[in-house]
Amino acid sequence: MTVIDNAIYVGGRRAASPAVLAETFEALEQHAGGFAWIGLYRPDAAELGVVAEEFGLHELAVEDALAGHQRAKLERYGNTRFVVLRPARYLDEDERVEFGEVHLFVGGEFVVAIRHAEKPDLGRIRARLEAEPPLLARGPIGVLYAVVDQIVDEYAPVVAGLENDIDEIEEQLFSGDAAVAKRIYDLSGEVMEFQRAVKPLREMIETIRDELHDDQGEPELELRRAFRDVLDHVIRITERAEEYRQTLQNALSVHATLVAQQQNDVMQALTETSVAQSEQTKKISSWAAIFFAPSLVAGIYGMNFRHMPELGWGAGYPFALVLMFVSGFILYLIFKSKHWL
Known part of the structure; x- marks a missing residue:
């Protein structure tokens, strides 16, 4: 039923x-x-x-x-x-x-x-x-006032709960918690839904209040005061809800900035690592080239073919040593001038 x-x-x-x-x-x-x-x-x-x-x-x-x-x-x-x-x-x-x-x-x-x-x-x-016959004696408009008043009064714990959630988000924002973005998004949706519930009440209550007249056409002052009191509550709640929405938008912006900063720090660290690796690669390549020149000379003269004119040359051995030293030294000077060493 x-x-x-x-x-x-x-x-x-x-x-x-x-x-x-x-x-x-x-x-x-x-x-x-x-x-x-x-x-x-x-x-x-x-x-x-x-x-x-x-x-x-x-x-x-x-x-x-x-x-x-x-x-x-x-x-x-x-x-x-x-x-x-x-x-x-x-x-x-x-x-x-x-x-x-x-x-x-x-x-x-x-x-x-x-x-x-x-x-x-x-x-x-x-x-x-x-339990309040004088208010109930106002008829249907008295019932309407009581329902609106009760619903607006029950918004107070909602405001307190949202404020507590926002305080927690502000703490969570700088803790590095990856879930904070979703919580900000979910809470923003609740705040906007809350605004859609509260914001129309202002115009609604003003309209009802202005229409209140007694049987002689005079303003119903008592009920008008009652509705005005409810209206004051609605205005304060509306302002708080707007403050919460702005705070959450700022929190989302701060979160985006922090994430971007973290990404920049990671990229900078990767860049520094890459530069360091590049420098090490240059040094290794330079020394490898320097040692390659003497190895090339030694390899050529170590082949021991029968018909190699230098094998019978008396100055061949010192010439080979000098050639290996000079080629290596020249390569060293070249790499040093390029700041590879």
């Missing part, structure tokens, strides 16, 4: 608790000046269709309420407001933000609250209002 609670309120008091929706509509007719508050959890098309037909809900709003996955918004269809809110809660164990969705149809004598996630607990809001 998707009907979580179903009640008729008159003068801030619960006057009836119909068991089924059909009885709700009949009871509302019997309690003049009252209003119905119906709480639904992921209703199907048939069930919401019954409510829509009875209260004249616009088909486009009903379609949105059934589909879910809507952005936070306020739309008017005649005398009925269709409000979409995006509650959020911070999960300490997973260190992430979980988002929900609440749809409200607010008319002159009814409130239909549709919840698409486990949170927030709208039953707690109902219990709070039933």
Whole structure:
């Protein structure tokens, strides 16, 4: 059963608790000046269709309420407001933000609250209002205020959780942890989703506040003050969320700079190693060439062929020694002038 609670309120008091929706509509007719508050959890098309037909809900709003996955918004269809809110809660164990969705149809004598996630607990809001008859006596607009106020209050732990995550990222950023980039990216997505949930509330609350008038057309000062207080909270949360987004963008830039610096350090070390190896190669090649010249002379005169004129030459041996020394010395001077040695 998707009907979580179903009640008729008159003068801030619960006057009836119909068991089924059909009885709700009949009871509302019997309690003049009252209003119905119906709480639904992921209703199907048939069930919401019954409510829509009875209260004249616009088909486009009903379609949105059934589909879910809507952005936070306020739309008017005649005398009925269709409000979409995006509650959020911070999960300490997973260190992430979980988002929900609440749809409200607010008319002159009814409130239909549709919840698409486990949170927030709208039953707690109902219990709070039933303990405050003067606020509940304001009718459907009082219920709307209480729901918005509760959802905005529940943003506070989310802000604290995000701030703690960002502090951890700042520490992780300079520790060389390779996983920090993914964490920054994931957290940036959560912050942007949080901004999409909170940012529309400012215009939404201002619009509702400015529309509040009593039966004589005078401004509803009490409720306007209440909505203004919620608006102040929304503005502060919006500013904090924007600060978090900027901080994460800066963290991502710093991370990119650190990675680039590390890559430069590695490339510089490789370049220095390559240069050192090149110098060693030059030295080895130079000495190999110097020793090759005497070896060439010695190899030629060590072949001992019969017809070699130099073999019978008396100065042949000293000439060969001088030739080996001179050729090696000349090569040494050449390599030394080129700074290979």
